Amino acid sequence: MESHINWYHNVMSLVRNWYMIQTAAVDPKARKMEFDDELMGQLIRFVSSHEVGHTLGLRHNFGSSSTVPTEKLRDKAWVEANGHTPSIMDYARFNYVAQPEDNISEKGLFPRIGDYDIWAIEWGYRWYPEAKSADGEVAMLNKITMDKLKDQRLWWGDGEGNRDDPRSQTEDLTDNTMKASSYGIKNLQRIIINLQQYTYQANKDYTNLGTIYNEVVGQFGRYVGHVARNIGGIERTPKRVEQSGAVYEFTSKQTQLDAMNWLKANVFATPTWIIQKDYAALTGQEPLSVMAKVQDRALNELVSASTISKLIRFEAEAGAKAYSSLEMLSSVRKSIFSELLGRKAIDVYRRQLQKSLVEKLIALANPSKQEQASMSRGLEINLTNSDIMSTIKGQLRILSSEIRTAANSYRDTASKNHLLDLQDRIKQALDPK
Numbered sequence: 001m002e003s004h005i006n007w008y009h010n011v012m013s014l015v016r017n018w019y020m021i022q023t024a025a026v027d028p029k030a031r032k033m034e035f036d037d038e039l040m041g042q043l044i045r046f047v048s049s050h051e052v053g054h055t056l057g058l059r060h061n062f063g064s065s066s067t068v069p070t071e072k073l074r075d076k077a078w079v080e081a082n083g084h085t086p087s088i089m090d091y092a093r094f095n096y097v098a099q100p101e102d103n104i105s106e107k108g109l110f111p112r113i114g115d116y117d118i119w120a121i122e123w124g125y126r127w128y129p130e131a132k133s134a135d136g137e138v139a140m141l142n143k144i145t146m147d148k149l150k151d152q153r154l155w156w157g158d159g160e161g162n163r164d165d166p167r168s169q170t171e172d173l174t175d176n177t178m179k180a181s182s183y184g185i186k187n188l189q190r191i192i193i194n195l196q197q198y199t200y201q202a203n204k205d206y207t208n209l210g211t212i213y214n215e216v217v218g219q220f221g222r223y224v225g226h227v228a229r230n231i232g233g234i235e236r237t238p239k240r241v242e243q244s245g246a247v248y249e250f251t252s253k254q255t256q257l258d259a260m261n262w263l264k265a266n267v268f269a270t271p272t273w274i275i276q277k278d279y280a281a282l283t284g285q286e287p288l289s290v291m292a293k294v295q296d297r298a299l300n301e302l303v304s305a306s307t308i309s310k311l312i313r314f315e316a317e318a319g320a321k322a323y324s325s326l327e328m329l330s331s332v333r334k335s336i337f338s339e340l341l342g343r344k345a346i347d348v349y350r351r352q353l354q355k356s357l358v359e360k361l362i363a364l365a366n367p368s369k370q371e372q373a374s375m376s377r378g379l380e381i382n383l384t385n386s387d388i389m390s391t392i393k394g395q396l397r398i399l400s401s402e403i404r405t406a407a408n409s410y411r412d413t414a415s416k417n418h419l420l421d422l423q424d425r426i427k428q429a430l431d432p433k
Helices: 011-023 037-055 070-074 076-082 115-125 136-147 177-192 207-228 253-267 277-283 288-303 306-319 326-335 349-367 369-378 389-408 412-429
Strands: 235-236 248-250
Touching: 011 037, 011 207, 070 076, 115 136, 115 248, 115 253, 177 253, 177 288, 207 277, 207 288, 207 349, 235 369, 235 389, 253 288, 253 326, 288 326, 288 349, 306 326, 306 349, 306 389, 326 389, 349 389, 389 412
Parallel strands: none
Antiparallel strands: 235 248
16 A cells, blocks of 8 residues: 655644634743744654555545534533544534633644544454455445444534535534534633734734734634524434434524524624724724624625525425425514614724625515526525515515615614615515616
């Protein structure tokens, strides 16, 4: 057997950035731009171990981390003994759930070769002399596998061929992305206010500050994506015909509601903590652009033909037990346009978010033939015959009515101009001349 591992020139800075933004709140060694040799050596060991796994034939196991309860990652004794994911082949990076008061050492922060990896190597390489043929060995391996899977930590989740399963995502942690992401945000909030200190290097400019600040914004965006994936989730658990239970199941309505409530509280309600005006003055980063990156991450996931079509499918199969597309879109609309009810002034960040939602709804309601073909690609339903456009246009009509009623009551010129502009856009979309 021969194999090669390519080590790109930027891997060292890549793992440094990951480790800083995910663990600097709990590990003082991560609070500088040049890590000590011992720490960098451990980071190199982690990456190279993952790549050696590939040379031995192991695929990514993006579902592995979802088998671990969130609070176990804050349990010092447990996580230092077991690691924060059962597989080095997951993209679990580092334990960003751990909080400063948990006093967890690097042993509980780093990925390691875990229970799944040991089992996968045994499955692939162990010799079974009692098997008299290849077919006989397959039957034997299937029986062993079904027995082994009674241990949840040995589960494999396909996050590459199956993007619909929220359990199998890159760079997420634990069985509850809402809880894990909330802990992750707490640590980002601790880190972001100290970035000038962490990135300081004598006689250099503010490039470091700009780079690591962008990494923090990107990490927050990952948390948003992890949570949003729960909405419209289809969970796939591979099985042989000898095993009972469903292969495909919808993510529960309660989990989807929890995800929506998290997005409303942490994304649609302006996350002002991510805007650091002092950093903008030093790096030139534009606050509205930063906010758009995070909020559009959620909107792109929710207000999409793919997500809406899956919710329509849920409704067709589960009826009232389903989280419907109408319920989801109404929740998004009410959260993003909450100012209308009390005629409250709409600040610049909220105006940007509201415009973004309206534009995404309009794009779905009036796609060009090329866009319609692109949107239909990969969907299991006919776009023109589904409820997608009906539901989208219904939301635009409700918005038009609410905006028309509210606009004349506004004395704030910026808010009023904004609402009148949106009314014109919606009218043009629903009744083009």
